[in-house]
Amino acid sequence: MTARVKICGLTRPEDVDAAVACGADAIGLVFYDQSPRAVDIAQAVGLAERVPAFVSVTGLFVNPEPQVVDSVLKQVSLDLLQFHGDEDPEFCQSFGRRWIKAVRVREAGQIAEAFRTYHQASGLLVDAWDPNRYGGTGHSFNWSLIPDERPLPLILAGGLSSANVARAIEQVRPWAVDVSGGVEEAKGKKDAAKLSQFFKEVHRVCKTD
Numbered sequence: 001m002t003a004r005v006k007i008c009g010l011t012r013p014e015d016v017d018a019a020v021a022c023g024a025d026a027i028g029l030v031f032y033d034q035s036p037r038a039v040d041i042a043q044a045v046g047l048a049e050r051v052p053a054f055v056s057v058t059g060l061f062v063n064p065e066p067q068v069v070d071s072v073l074k075q076v077s078l079d080l081l082q083f084h085g086d087e088d089p090e091f092c093q094s095f096g097r098r099w100i101k102a103v104r105v106r107e108a109g110q111i112a113e114a115f116r117t118y119h120q121a122s123g124l125l126v127d128a129w130d131p132n133r134y135g136g137t138g139h140s141f142n143w144s145l146i147p148d149e150r151p152l153p154l155i156l157a158g159g160l161s162s163a164n165v166a167r168a169i170e171q172v173r174p175w176a177v178d179v180s181g182g183v184e185e186a187k188g189k190k191d192a193a194k195l196s197q198f199f200k201e202v203h204r205v206c207k208t209d
């Protein structure tokens with residue numbers, strides 16, 4: 001069993017270095033100004049520059065104006081776009097870049113439908129639904145709503161931490177896991193010890209079977 005790891009919502013150089021040192025496959029930069037983890041362009045350029053070969057940089061957006069995405073893409077070296085709002089597939093596809101789509105899960109059937117709707121995506125990220133926030137809630141959801149049939153790589157997010165990531169990987173068998181709040185000391189500030197413990201748990205469960 002194997003699962004890739006994305007650490008999202010990085011705002012500080014030392015947190016990028018810590019995530020990379022722990023073995024992150026991807027890091028995420030938040031370009032959503034209502035998030036406490038939002039970065040500006042200068043910050044994002046500096047953070048992305050620290051990321052070595054074979055670790056990818058994802059830019060997270062929530063219902064952005066197209067010119068915002070274009071502007072970020074011109075200035076920041078991103079490998080992947082993550083759309084975490086109500087973007088339709090045509091919008092996601094329109095930037096000529098690889099992208100993933102987040103689905104905030106409320107009910108059975110929603111994920112299978114999203115696999116059909118966003119079939120051009122490079123992966124489908126499943127996160128907890130919250131009436132007031134688009135993501136980064138720290139809440140998990142009922143993983144039994146995730147279907148076994150997955151036409152795209154499935155990225156599991158929502159309330160993951162070292163306390164539940166091993167169980168999550170065993171139960172869901174995702175392509176990757178994505179965490180933000182569960183490895184923080186405060187919003188936007190990662191905690192090196194929590195990061196290390198999170199990876200320890202991922203590696204422990206991935207060694208079995």
Ligand SMILES: O=C(O)c1ccccc1N[C@@H]1O[C@H](COP(=O)(O)O)[C@@H](O)[C@H]1O
Binds near residue numbers: 062178
């Ligand atoms: O991190 C945020 O502030 C955020 C804001 C708006 C949309 C998504 C956001 N983060 C993503 O939410 C999931 C789950 O985060 P958590 O682990 O529950 O804190 C994850 O994909 C983040 O990238």
